[in-house]
Amino acid sequence: MEFKKGKLPPDFLKELLNLLPPLKKEIKIGPKIGGDSAIIEFKDLYLIVSQDPITFTEKEIGYYGVIVNANDVAVMGAKPLYFLFTLLLPEGFYKENIKRIFKEVKGVCKKLGIQVIGGHTEITPGLKKIILSGTMIGIRKKEKGLFPKKVNAGDFLFCIKEVPIEGISIIAKEKKEIVKDIIGEKKLNKFLKYNIKPGISIVKEAILISGFRGTLAMHDPTEGGIINGIWELCEFLNKGIIVYGDKIPVVKGFEKVFEYFNMDPLKTISSGSLLVAIKKGYEKNFELFCKKKRIGSTLIGIFKNLNEGRYILKKDRKVEILPCQDDISKIF
Incomplete structure (x- = not known):
């Protein structure tokens, strides 16, 4: 079966999720269709983790990479704090262009109070365009309660x-x-x-x-x-x-x-x-x-x-x- 561009069909994605190992009790929200982030429970806090790639555009890809992942953490009621990103580059990509992407990441992280704590950068053979995949981590205090909450008909x-x-x-x-x-x-x-x-x-x-x-x-x-x-x-x-x-x-x-x-x-x-x-x-x-x-x-x-x-x-x-x-x- 040949897939169209973009996200995988939900029915097939459900099949893939069923292949994954069962989750431990501290995972309050794991991989689920429609979910923005995972939620992991610790003693005094919830750790919120999201991951998203930027594939549609190369222009300002560093900026988009940070913002899209920060959004996914924020919708779970947590402040985005720590960012990791993998940058895959096509052959022939110039040093100054790589620096530009890192400067974009730095600028938006500084504005939002996010720290870059790791990642990976490489020139990837056969790649036609830049791909940036990011992981954002945030924290929600346990005293604020678990979020999201139950939604009922009529809301x-x-x-x-x-x-x-x-x-x-x-x-x-x-x-x-x-x-x-x-x-x-x-x-x-x-x-x-x-x-x-x-x-x-x-x-x-x-x-x-x-x-x-x-x-x-x-x-x-x-x-x-x-x-x-x-x-x-x-x-x-x-x-x-x-x-x-x-x-x-x-x-x-x-x-x-x-x-x-x-x-x-x-x-x-x-x-x-x-x-x-x-x-x-x-x-x-x-x-x-x-x-x-x-x-x-x-x-x-x-x-x-x-x-x-x-x-x-x-x-x-x-x-x-x-x-x-x-x-x-x-x-x-």
Whole structure:
């Protein structure tokens, strides 16, 4: 069987996970579809560990590598503290370019208070492009309790910030001239910096939101966009959902570019946004909390029992939410 680009099909991934050895009792969350990080219990704390590669883009790969992994730790209610990364480089790669990647890693780690504690770098024969794979470690004090918590039917789903911030940034950088022709130089310059402002990091937002009393779970949608992210979160929580498609906050001003590449913004890589499950009865207070903290939030759905399915309402249609490939591959 030949697989498409991107994540493996969930059914096959489940087969692979079943091949792994059983977990010991200190592993509170292990490998699971839709999970962002592992959680390991110690006497006074939980150790949160995530791993993610950067494969879609080479531009600012050091920056992306740190942020994407930091996001995965933060959505578990922990501050990212320690980073390791493996850097695989194609033959003929210049010394100055390697230094540039390390400087990118240094810059974002310094900004977020993260220490680089190890890794591996090599020139890999047969490799066509750079691959950076990172591991982030964070700590959550035990007194704060285990996170995520149980989500029930009737609880609400919020989207933090807009989508797809990361996808727009990648398209603007990789297809600069085409984007310029479609939307003009002024808008292009704005979107070229989209990975910085509004930014693909949700570390600050996730840590703040994890302290809100009604927060039950969080997930950062990445590959496959917000649609895949919603499916992953529901799979992780073993829940169904109804999503109001017209409520999803999509970045304005990039519509014609998506049309040109025949891309769905809801299925385009979406680091920079955050999915949050909020307990029923706390939704109004959560909106006020976000407003006070200057965090953009939008109620986009309501959780259902698993047997009620997972659907997105699009105008007069109800469409099943299924795992999907990322539309970002259409530009390469």
